[in-house]
Structure formats: structure tokens, C-alpha cells
Amino acid sequence: MKLERLPEYITIVVTVACGMLLALCVGISTGSGSDTPMKVLAIIVAVTLALVLRANVWLLIPLCASLSGRIPGTPGGFGLRHVAVFYVFAVYLALKALKTVRNKPLYSWIDYLLWINLAYLLTAYIRNPVGTLGLGFEKIGGKPYVEVLIGLLAYWSLSHVTVSPKTAKRLPFVMIVGGVFDTFAGAISTYIPSLGSVLSHLYTGFGVASPVVSDSSSANDGSAAENVQRENYWMSGSTGTIKALCSYFSPLSLLNLLNPIRFLLLGLAGVALLKTGFRSVFFSMGLFFLMATYFRKGFATAMRVPVLLLPILGFIVICHGTLFELPLNMQRALSFLPGQWSYVAKGDAEGSTEWRHEIWANVWNSGHKYIKNWWFGDGFGMTRSELRESFQSLEGSQESLTISGDYHSLPLSTIHTVGYVGLALLLVLMGAMSYYAWTLIKRAKGTPYFPIALFVGVPIVYEIFYGNLIFGGFNITAPANIYAIAWMRLVSRSLDAYLAEEKEREQQPSPFPQLEMPSFSRPSLP
Numbered sequence: 001m002k003l004e005r006l007p008e009y010i011t012i013v014v015t016v017a018c019g020m021l022l023a024l025c026v027g028i029s030t031g032s033g034s035d036t037p038m039k040v041l042a043i044i045v046a047v048t049l050a051l052v053l054r055a056n057v058w059l060l061i062p063l064c065a066s067l068s069g070r071i072p073g074t075p076g077g078f079g080l081r082h083v084a085v086f087y088v089f090a091v092y093l094a095l096k097a098l099k100t101v102r103n104k105p106l107y108s109w110i111d112y113l114l115w116i117n118l119a120y121l122l123t124a125y126i127r128n129p130v131g132t133l134g135l136g137f138e139k140i141g142g143k144p145y146v147e148v149l150i151g152l153l154a155y156w157s158l159s160h161v162t163v164s165p166k167t168a169k170r171l172p173f174v175m176i177v178g179g180v181f182d183t184f185a186g187a188i189s190t191y192i193p194s195l196g197s198v199l200s201h202l203y204t205g206f207g208v209a210s211p212v213v214s215d216s217s218s219a220n221d222g223s224a225a226e227n228v229q230r231e232n233y234w235m236s237g238s239t240g241t242i243k244a245l246c247s248y249f250s251p252l253s254l255l256n257l258l259n260p261i262r263f264l265l266l267g268l269a270g271v272a273l274l275k276t277g278f279r280s281v282f283f284s285m286g287l288f289f290l291m292a293t294y295f296r297k298g299f300a301t302a303m304r305v306p307v308l309l310l311p312i313l314g315f316i317v318i319c320h321g322t323l324f325e326l327p328l329n330m331q332r333a334l335s336f337l338p339g340q341w342s343y344v345a346k347g348d349a350e351g352s353t354e355w356r357h358e359i360w361a362n363v364w365n366s367g368h369k370y371i372k373n374w375w376f377g378d379g380f381g382m383t384r385s386e387l388r389e390s391f392q393s394l395e396g397s398q399e400s401l402t403i404s405g406d407y408h409s410l411p412l413s414t415i416h417t418v419g420y421v422g423l424a425l426l427l428v429l430m431g432a433m434s435y436y437a438w439t440l441i442k443r444a445k446g447t448p449y450f451p452i453a454l455f456v457g458v459p460i461v462y463e464i465f466y467g468n469l470i471f472g473g474f475n476i477t478a479p480a481n482i483y484a485i486a487w488m489r490l491v492s493r494s495l496d497a498y499l500a501e502e503k504e505r506e507q508q509p510s511p512f513p514q515l516e517m518p519s520f521s522r523p524s525l526p
Contacts, residue, residue, distance in 0.1 A: 186233025410472030
């Protein structure tokens, strides 16, 4: 046994073990006679996909990344996006064992910063282990740890990938398919509930869509603010479409009526975005539009964006209440602008802001009631006593969410989980990610990798400000950072390979020899 081949041996052992475990599960299910046909069909589909896609199986990760639902009967209640990651990881293990995939991951300084943050998160878990009530753990609710582990599986799988220019051009479109499908599923379940109920047996995203209940205190006392329904199923499809349009085309061209298809797509996505009722999402897409313009056309052109967008918003504000009446959720999303907005919509938005401020003040002034260890954090999850207190409070109430650590604040939720030390490490990582994304977009400009660099990189550039000042949570940010770095590194590796090939091609001598033309001198006159 050669020591340098140890990773290869480990891969083979793990692959064989996974295969034996799968065979054991199939054998047990076959012997008990439960759901055997569906499981056999799932195995056939999985094997067929692996044989057809082979090394391209990684495309299932971006294709399913925005899917929020799951297939009924999936073990462990994992969503379809999780199953896609598990599947890709298993296939890549097999391909590595069979030596079909030979390229080794290349890591950079940004990867090392990520590993430092994850190592510190591991210490939080060791100090505050989380499990299940059935196993007798004192602390429960460790789903974010599972999300981080799944993110690491995706990170490892994508670290073996280098995409061609042709594939890179299509990636933004691939990455929005799942979100658009989820939006379609939510719309079906809302407007055709009978059809959605039938389709929900195939995918839970078709289940009856329930609007987001207002998180303001006024919503809990039975007031009219409960009538504001934030339809969050519009979010993934609308934001993905806007990001893809701004990545493929100059954002200002989307406002040009001479490009009717682009203008129509942006308009539909904008309406869907307002239907969500979330001001933070509206602001986020405005930032993306502005920064995508900057990276394409420069600072001077980016300053024209507010000049062009303000008249459009002004037209909506002026016409609302006279020519048409916007739904309450759309009014809520625009309530930060001056206008004749419904008292219910504006009151709900203001109440939501005040509600969050109250949570932050309660946590900050509570001493060690909600956060036991301010310096090193309490890890994810709740103790048994905290769970009982949460149940005694009204579900979704301010006290219940505060006990569970859902503060609607990235800094506070980070302190709750990993303390001041973890917050410092996270801010360094987010700053480094912002810088890395900025330089990656600049390097990719003028290449086939520019659209995917914009799609992936622009949100990372402003996330350090958006996440800490507007909306965020450590349970979301921790796994999201893993995916973000995985995608940036994939684009960077592919761009490096492309630029190296271009440079080599330029340095190669021409296949057609250059013939020297004979020189003729003018005869001198006698």
C-alpha cells in the first residue's frame, strides 16, 4: 500500500461501503414488501442518470438548488435539493473510485478562510452537542448543522468541476429553472387548489400555498394587519429571472421598449417580486440591478439607473389609488415610498420593523437569558427547558422566536451561535468573499464566463452590507457561504483554464508561413 494513494483507497472503501449499504436497504425493503416498486424504480432512474450524465451529473446541484419542496416519502424528510447533493456526491465517489474523474481539487486562500470558520463552528457543536429527544440529548434542533454538512458535500463535488465556455454561458439559466418551477407550483396551488392537491402527491411544492403570516406584533392581536399576505412562493422565480436578465444583458437595455421581450420579462418578474410583499427582497434586486450595470458599463452609467427607475416608481405611486389599486402585499413592498398606501399595508410594514427592533433590544438587554455565552456562543438548537418555554408561548410569537434564536439579525444570531469570536471570523470571511467576487467579475469581463460571474458574484459583493444591516440569519448564512465559495472557485478555475488556453493559442505560430515579398529597388536614372 502506497501512502500517496491513500485518498484513492479511502474513496474505494467508502464507495463500496455505500453500495453495500444501498444493497442492504433494498434487500430489507424487498423482504418486507413495502414500497418496493417505487424504490426499485428510483434506483433504476438513479443508475440511468449516472450512466448518461457521468461527470456532468454535477449539473443536478444548480438545477435543483432553488427547489424548496420534496418528494413525499423521502427518508429523513430531506428536500429534493438535498437529495440532488447526496446523489451527486455518491456518483462522484464512484467516478473517483473508477478513475473516471481524475482531476484533483485546487484550493485557494478563500477556501482556507472558510475552513477556519467551519472549524470554529465545530467547536461550538462540541461544546453544545445537539441531537434528538429520542436519543436523550439535552439540546435539540441541529438542522442547521445538517445543512452545513450537505453544503460541504456539494462543495467537495463542485471542487472537481471545470466548465467549458459553452456550459458557463448556460449556467445562469440552469440555476433559475428550479426557482421558476417552484413559483409555478405555488401559483398552481393558490389559484387551482384542486390540481395542486393532486400534484402535491408527486412534489410537495404543489401543496396548498399558505401566505406568510405577518411577524409584526399587530398581527398577533387579531388586527387587520393579518390581511396582508406575503406570497413568498413568487420570490425564487422572480429574483432568479431578474438576476439572469441582468447577467445576460445590459440592465439598462431591459428598460428599453425597443427590446420588447426583455422589457416584458423584466416587467413580469417585477410584478411577481412585488407580490412577495418583502421590502428587503425588492431592495436586494435593486442593488443587483445597480451593481450589474456598474460592472458592465462603469460608474457613470450606473448613476443613470436611479434617474431611469425613479420615474417608473413615481408613475406607479401616482397612478395607485386613481387609475388602479395595488394589492395589499404589493403596497407593503412599496410602502417605503411616499404615496397613498393602505393604512393596513403601511401599518404592517412599520409594525414588522418595530417588532424586529424590539427583539434586538430584548436580546441585547437580557444579559444571559437568551444568549448564555456571548464570547464563544451556544451553538445551534435549544435546550429541553427552552423548548418547553417556546411551546408555552404562542407559536410564531416574538417570545417564541427569541427563545429559538430567530432574531431576524445576522450579527445577533451569529453571536448566539458562535459568539463574538465567531462573528469576527464571519465578518472577515464575508469581507474576503466580497473582495474575491469583485475581482472575479472584473477578470471575467469580456469572456464567456462573465454572465455566470455576475450571477454568482454580485450578491456576494453586497451581502456583507445587506446581510448585516437589512436581513440575515446565521443558520442561513453559514451553509450559504459554503455554496457561494464553491461556485466562485468553480468559475475561477474554469476562467483560469480558459485564459491559459487563449494565451497559448495566441503564442502558437501561424500554420500558414508568411512569405517574404521580394524587394524591388527603383533603377537610378543615368
